[in-house]
Amino acid sequence: MLAECSPVILVINCGSSTLKYQLYTTDLKVVTAKGLISKIGEDGSRVEHAAHGSKHVRVMPVPDHHTAFTAMIDRLIDPEVGVIKDISEVTAVGHRAVHGADTFVKSSVINDEVIAKLEECVPLAPLHNPPNLVGIVEARKLLPDVPQVVVFDTAFHQTMPEYAHVYALPYELYSEHRIRRYGFHGTSCRFVNQRAADMLGRPVDELKMVICHLGNGVTIDAIENGRSVDTSIGFATFSGVMMGTRSGDVDPGLIFYLNKQLGMSLGDIEAMLYKRSGLLGVSGISNDMREVEERAEGGCERCELALEMFAYMTRKYIGSYAAALGGLDALVFTAGIGENSPSMRARICEKLGFLGIAIDSDANEAPGDDGRISTRASRTAAMVVPTDEEKMIAIDTLRLTEKARAAAA
Incomplete structure (x- = not known):
């Protein structure tokens, strides 16, 4: 059954045939629900949802990402397996994006300009960035008034010095075509970096x-x-x-x-x-x-x-x-x-x-x-x-949306 309602942060990781999600309380101390929708657009699509200490699995048609997002919301607000009464209780959404090139050196609040720049990065990650963008577009359609943040796997590595990220190729390939070392798993490394220091x-x-x-x-x-x-x-x-x-x-x-x-x-x-x-x-x-x-x-x-x-x-x-x-x-x-x-x-x-x-x-x-x-x-x-x-994405999402709200006040 639904617990007493409180504001929450939704973290989304959208792939070409999957949608992963986690719902955090705004103090980021508790994951109230999480799920995986797999085989989107394929036969045998599965909707897995975990909340209240139990896991619920349903095999159902999920022909596209819009249907996947709708299924996610249905689970989150379901009277039996959900954790919120209405999707309006989501106060912010955080998205994972694989490749931000050298355009994005930190996480960003999503707007039309950010989406346009992210689309420019698609040739550098043609398998990953398109589904990441689909997730952003669908979330903005379903939650148009909720601030959303994108966190880039490549961003953490943009502090590399030039001698470490430039390849020993004709320099024009770097200066004109952005061919260089970018690095990945940066969201994970950034979280572990700080956590290790704390420990x-x-x-x-x-x-x-x-x-x-x-x-x-x-x-x-x-x-x-x-x-x-x-x-x-x-x-x-x-x-x-x-x-x-x-x-x-x-x-x-x-x-x-x-x-x-x-x-x-x-x-x-x-x-x-x-x-x-x-x-x-x-x-x-x-x-x-x-x-x-x-x-x-x-x-x-x-x-x-x-x-x-x-x-x-x-x-x-x-x-x-x-x-x-x-x-x-x-x-x-x-x-x-x-x-x-x-x-x-x-x-x-x-x-x-x-x-x-x-x-x-x-x-x-x-x-x-x-x-x-x-x-x-x-x-x-x-x-x-x-x-x-996911926790790192939630941290950035909370920090940036609170900053944006303070600036607008």
Whole structure:
């Protein structure tokens, strides 16, 4: 049944065939409801909604995003499974956007000008920005009088110095066509950056930190004094460490070889690098780290190789970023693999003693409230810090909408 009503903040992450949402109280302390609408525009569309400690699932036709948004609102105000009496109780909406290029260096209150500039960024993220824009358009239609904010995954990394984000290509490609390193998972890294500093009890602007966002997508981020100074994913989203299905770093010459010698089209090569590589490609089993680890324990040599490669590539980035930072105060693990795989954390840290990191095996298996998995004698703290991208979006949404209301008063 519906609880006593109070103002709420709605956070939306709209993909090409999915709509994720969370509803926060305005003090951001409680998620009152969350949901996932999947297979939009496909057969077997599902509406999953969790509230009041239980989960409700319904298979129903969801032919388009407008229907998905309507289904979300219906769940939120439903007398049995909802948490608010009327959608007018939503006081602000926060949206995730993948790519803001170098146009957006921080989150922004949405208006027509912001939408136009976001549309200009579509060529840089043709798979991600269009559905993000659809989510914004639909939310503004259904909640026209509610202030809305967009939070960009790329924004956090726009503090990188020019020597770190410019590629060694003809400079005109950068100056005229915006070809440069952008970085992703910035919303996650920004949340973890501040949270790690709080857990260490030190000011964020005094720390040198490497954050390992290890999930189906992987970002290694070098942070100095609270600012991103380098990041492993660059212009596209497959560079850096190998991922669930993405290759990570490869020699660009390989693309020409595959095209000329093996007759693969550019489309075939792109599909291979994005969808058939990484853990899946090497193991031949799965893109899920849990399954790869399980099969490796059972003697699968290719799964063991995939694990060794993943740890090795991650360790190389940690070492290079420690050098770029001129030292290291904290090594932070986050996201699905980073938070939930003690064995992978141990593999990665195995040869990082030169950085002053020694893993406490008991703490690594069950990190305490301070997140530490390194020994107390370690010069550099190794930590597990759970990420919360939705919370970061909600924080920005609350901050910017309150600022806008104060300015208008």
